[in-house]
Amino acid sequence: MSKIEINNVYKIFGNNPQSVMPMVREGANKEEVLEQTGHTVGLDNVSLKIEEGETFVCMGLSGSGKSTLIRHLNRLIDPTDGEIIVEGTNVMSFNKEQLIDFRRHKMSMVFQRFGLFPHKTVIQNVGYGLEMQGKQLEEINKTAMEKIEAVGLSGFENQFPNQLSGGMQQRVGLARALATDSDIMLMDEAFSALDPLIRSDMQKQLLDLQSELKKTIVFITHDLDESLRLGDHIGILNAGKLVQVGTPVDIIMNPADDYVKAFVKDVNRAKVIKAKIIMKSTKDSDDIDKTNLIKVNEDQFIEEFLPQIVCSNSNCEVVDKSGNVKGYISNKELQTSLTKS
């Protein structure tokens, strides 16, 4: 059973969404619908599965429906049609109390525009989720302080959000989401306002957290490198439609259409592609010159062994952990794999 399952979800914004549904089902696209009915298609027949413990990254241009999608998971937005199943329960079946309980304990969220409470101090903001869970003040403050430290904001705990810079505010939002220690984290462009150094640091922290705690994370970003670094799976949205879901390598090696192609065009492929992806198996590699070989591990990224190969103008022998030869990569192969698009 998947942790989160989204089945045929439609979301239409406007006065009378139901009246537009037939048109959308028949395949009218976002522009046509807007022009003819004045309704905005937020999501158009989106289905996907997110497994426990994985980081699912959602990408797409501005206005493609990423924030709308993530808001469906904790029902900040109700779908016009379709179902959202979290841990086997349809979230639409919750009554008020159940929904509140679900939000308090199962999910936490980082908001694109931070969504901090301007009248609360940093520590009160960070402790908000715990406060809602009904924890004692002492415990709230202790946990909140830990998280404030984790995002590097110690010393600012008694400031108000408006006294902080954008990046600092974003980290407060991050700490607030981390504090409740919920299974599922929804992160809407959680790192977008951070400078490159802190951003990279936060990405690393998130990866460490993942390897330790195995949370289920839904992460929205505009930055392809970030999505490749963090994502176990990546979903790409275009005008409300989910155009492709796959592993980072899938997306880069086999983009589903021109939209995805345009997206991955500028990516540093050497950073993403592992040796085992492009190697030729031992059977097919008779034509490769094996006199001057360099050994690489199958899980190494191209980036890591590229300089060696280029300098010595040699071919690669790919081995697994225990040293068995799995295949070969010719110098030429390497070049084409880096430029192919």
Add this chain to the structure above:
Amino acid sequence: MEALKKNKKIFFNIGLLAIFVWLLITSYSQSKRKPDNIGELLNDFSWLGGKWPKWLDLPLMNWINSGFKTLNEKYGYIFEAINNVLLYMLMLVKNFLIQAPWPLVILGVIVLTYFASGRKIGTTVFVGFCTFFIGFLHPIFWQKAIETTAIMLIGIFLCVVAGIPLGIAMARSARTRNVILPVLDLMQTIPSFCYLIPGIMLFGLGAVPAIIATFIYAVPPLVRLTDLGIRLVDTEVIEAADAFGASKKQKLWGVQMPLALPNIMQGINQCTMMALAMVVIASMIGTRGLGDEVLLGLQQLNVGRAAEAGIAIVLLAIVLDRITQSYGETLQERTAPNTKKGK
């Protein structure tokens, strides 16, 4: 059932039409000037030309008068009770302020301003002098100003008690808002004498109809600003509260109200100013206070006296305005510390 839902608008309009026809028929049959025979109207069409025909007259006046009479006769005890409660509250406030030594009252105002304004010395001193000058202009003004203030305080108290919950209810449901908004429009546009006079008939001359009138006149801005203040809270902040599982109550008291407070304070400030204006007008129905000094001055053609009383009213307005306004500003600074102090 389904058909009824679909054609809701049509049914509604048919209903309105029926009411209109019924009004026409009853007005015609109750009219004393109607022609002897309805047939005459169909033979002789002269009523269509020239003046408005005398028989085409909705007897709203009679209806209201008779309704008012039964109200007074049957439910008089309710108004009596309201009257007594309000009078008692008024006496309490008034006697307290009048019996206190005047320097103590001024001191009280100064202390109040000091804390409300977030310890701003300038505002505090200014307000202190304004208060002093009210009595300084004419010794009798001191007591009159206190009488006026007492009526206002009770009026504002009623406004806050009724207005803020009403504003909250409006912010929460669009339907409630659609019902209440026209009522507020009515309260703000209807000439105040239209409810001052019935007020006298129900409560007698004096302070109580003035309090009621003050309430009707001053409550709309408070309701509107409470509603607006709550709805203006950033949607993503509300979403954040929702996302972490705040209940409706926790959201209202923990997030919406604190963030709407500057607007609500603005509403109370507006409410105060309008209440003062109304209390002055109410002097014409025999309410005692600074307003009757103006009236006296005018009746005696004593321009100086009227001007003195006018200035006293302005001073009182300044004092009340500064206290409520600066409290709102202090709040705003707290929630939006971006506008840093010391600039």
